[in-house]
Amino acid sequence: MKGDAFVDDAGLGSTVALPENADPAMVQRSAIRTVENLQTIAQQWEKLLFSTGGELNLQKCFWFLLSWQWTGRRWKLNNTAKAPATLRLTSGNSFQPIDIKRIEPTASYRTLGVHISPSGCNKGAISVLQEIALDYAQAIISVDKMY
Numbered sequence: 017m018k019g020d021a022f023v024d025d026a027g028l029g030s031t032v033a034l035p036e037n038a039d040p041a042m043v044q045r046s047a048i049r050t051v052e053n054l055q056t057i058a059q060q061w062e063k064l065l066f067s068t069g070g071e072l073n074l075q076k077c078f079w080f081l082l083s084w085q086w087t088g089r090r091w092k093l094n095n096t097a098k099a100p101a102t103l104r105l106t107s108g109n110s111f112q113p114i115d116i117k118r119i120e121p122t123a124s125y126r127t128l129g130v131h132i133s134p135s136g137c138n139k140g141a142i143s144v145l146q147e148i149a150l151d152y153a154q155a156i157i158s159v160d161k162m163y
Contacts (some may be wrong), residue, residue: 018057025127028061030054040085044099047083051101054079058116059105066108078117078125079103080134093121093135 019028030053032046058079062072083099084091096118104113119125124133124140131141 019061026061027127028054028057030057043083043085047081047099048101050083051081051103055103055105058103062105062107071108072105074105074107074114074116077105078119080119080121080123082121082134095120095122 018030019026021027030050032050032053034042034046038046058077065071081094081096081099081101083094085094085098086092101118103116103118105116106113119134121134122137124131124137124144131144133140
C-alpha cells in the first residue's frame with residue numbers, strides 16, 4: 017500500500033525492510049532510501065493531480081519520518097535532528113523544487129477534523145480538545161449569565 021486519499025486529503029507512505037541484525041549505518045541508509053522512495057511517490061502523485069487538472073498546495077504539505085534507534089534497553093523514536101533528511105517537490109509545470117515542511121513524529125496535526133500524531137502520542141489532541149471544551153464551557157456560562 018502506498019497511501020490513502022479522501023478528496024483532497026492524502027497520506028502517502030514508504031518503508032524499507034531491514035534485517036534483524038541491522039547496524040546503525042544500515043539503519044541510517046534505510047532511512048535515506050525511505051525518504052527517497054517517499055519523494056518519488058509524492059512527486060508522482062503531484063504530477064498525476066496536475067495532469068488531471070488538480071494540484072497540491074505545497075505550502076500546506078508536510079511529511080514525517082519514523083526512524084528508530086536502539087538505546088540498549090529499548091527502541092526510541094528519532095527526532096528530526098537525529099535523522100536529518102529533506103523532501104523536495106516540484107509543482108505543476110515548474111522545474112523549481114520546493115522544500116516540504118517536515119514535522120516531528122511526536123507532533124500532532126489535523127486531518128479530517130481529528131488531531132493525530134505519527135508516534136501515537138495523544139498530547140496534542142488532548143490539548144486541542146481541552147481548549148474546545150473550555151471555550152464551549154465559557155460560552156455556556158456567558159449565555160447563562162444573560163438570563
